[in-house]
Amino acid sequence: MTENALNTQQLNEPQSNGQSMTVLVTGASGKTGRRVAEAAEAAGHTVRAASRSGAVRFDWYDPTTWEDALRGADAxxxxxxxxxxxxxxxxxxxxLARQAVALGVRRLVLLSARGEDxxxxxxxxxRESGARWTVVRASWFAQNLSEGPLLEGMRAGELVFPAGEVLEPFIDSRDIADVVVEVLRPDSGYAGRVVEISGPRLLSFRDAVAEVSAATGREIRYVPVSAREYGGALAGYGVPAEEAEFLIELFETNLDGRNAYLSEGVREVLGRAPRDFAEFAREQAEAGVWKA
Ligand SMILES: NC(=O)c1ccc[n+]([C@@H]2O[C@H](COP(=O)([O-])OP(=O)(O)OC[C@H]3O[C@@H](n4cnc5c(N)ncnc54)[C@H](OP(=O)(O)O)[C@@H]3O)[C@@H](O)[C@H]2O)c1
Structure with missing residues (x-):
């Protein structure tokens, strides 16, 4: 390859060809971002761990924080x-995606959600930003029961949630991270593609809570409520009215049974089965996450 050809390719691809990249990870202290950062480091990449309070300051609602986070990153x-x-x-x-492209960050992976119109x-x-993009559409995370707002209820022995008896293939967010880091690779073949991923087994929220209950040896009950009742409770906890309204609509649509099917993305991208919810429940119970 001539030097000119090499330079043209270098402009169009992250500087990696399978080797180390600099990867900006947003939400880097969250359920997926933390694990994406770990998996990217394990794969030999340099990670920029970004969030409002992270090592790299980044706020989706403050565009003045974006440039420093993006500049010099490959992905x-x-x-x-x-x-x-x-x-x-x-x-x-x-x-953000257009700014990323303008600054030479060519590879973008967006976390999205299955069935979420x-x-x-x-x-x-x-897709329209000009980046080499991949959309990873995930099912409901197992870690929603061990981190974030639902943890308090789980610890108190009662998960109140508007999911009825709907079935969902809970995915372990470690699998999301492994998929993200794999599709980020310049030669992964996933640029310009949507990848749908889920866990390996359909469970109702009642089933999932029962598995956690069995793993911990503590009684934890599942109490289904309507999305409206749940939204009302959120507003009582100080969630802004607009966000509570959005969440009500989200729960009414996304928890209506449309996602009660398995997706093959983890096996397709990683060549292995996704982790089962039982493994997650056992590990987190052993770690004491749901202790009262
Ligand atoms: N939960 C699910 O089952 C599910 C399923 C499919 C897709 N998703 C998608 O997953 C995403 C959430 O990811 P997650 O669950 O990994 O996150 P998370 O656990 O909710 O963590 C939030 C992370 O984002 C940071 N953050 C919060 N507000 C921010 C802001 N304004 N600007 C920049 N960073 C901010 C937080 O750190 P700081 O506080 O330091 O900023 C933290 O690192 C959402 O887009 C959701 O639609 C979720």
């Missing part, structure tokens, strides 16, 4: 907060 993992389908996600993801603007924005 970026984008997890929009509070949700990929939240109002304004399309505009923010699009603006509200995520379409963010997905379209990253």
């Amino acid at each position: 970026a993992y984008l997890a929009y907060m509070p949700d990929v389908g939240a109002p304004g996600a399309g505009e923010a993801v699009g603006a 509200q995520a379409e603007p963010a997905e379209r924005a990253v």
Whole structure:
């Protein structure tokens, strides 16, 4: 290859060809970002761990923080907060993705959600940004029961949640991270593609809570409520009215049974089965996560 050809390719590809890249990880202290950062480091990449309080300051709602986070990175993992389908996600993801491309960050992976129509603007924005993009659409995370707002209820012995008896193939967010780091590789073949991933088994929330209960040896009950009742309770906890309204709509649509099927993305990308919920429940119980 001539030097000119090499330079042209270097402009169009992250500086890696399978070797070390500098990867900006947004939401780097969260359920997926933390594990994406760990998996990227294990794969030999240099990680920029970004969030509002992270080593690299990054705020989706403050575009003045974006340039320093992006400049010099080869690739970026984008997890929009509070949700990929939240109002304004399309505009923010699009603006960030275009800035990333302008700064030479060619490889972008957007975390999205299976069956979430509200995520379409963010997905379209990253597709139209000019980046070499991949959208990873995940099912409901197992770690929603061990980290974040639902943990308190689990510890108190009662998960109140608007999921009825719907079936969901809970995915371990370590599998999301492994998929993200694999598809980020310049020669992975996943640029320009949507990858749908899920866990290996359908469980209702009642089943999932029962598995945690069995693993911990403590009684934990599942109490299904309507999305409206749940939204009302969120507002009582100080969640802003607009966000609570969005979440009600999200739960009413996304927990209506549309996601009660398995996706093959983990096996396709990683060549192995996704981790089972039972493994997650056992490990987290042993770690004492759900102790009262
Ligand atoms: N939960 C699910 O089952 C599920 C399924 C599919 C897709 N998703 C998508 O997953 C994403 C959430 O990812 P996650 O669960 O890994 O995150 P998470 O556990 O909720 O953690 C939030 C992370 O984002 C940072 N953050 C919060 N607000 C921010 C802001 N305004 N600007 C920049 N960073 C901010 C937090 O750190 P700081 O506080 O330091 O900023 C933290 O690192 C959403 O886009 C959601 O739609 C979720």
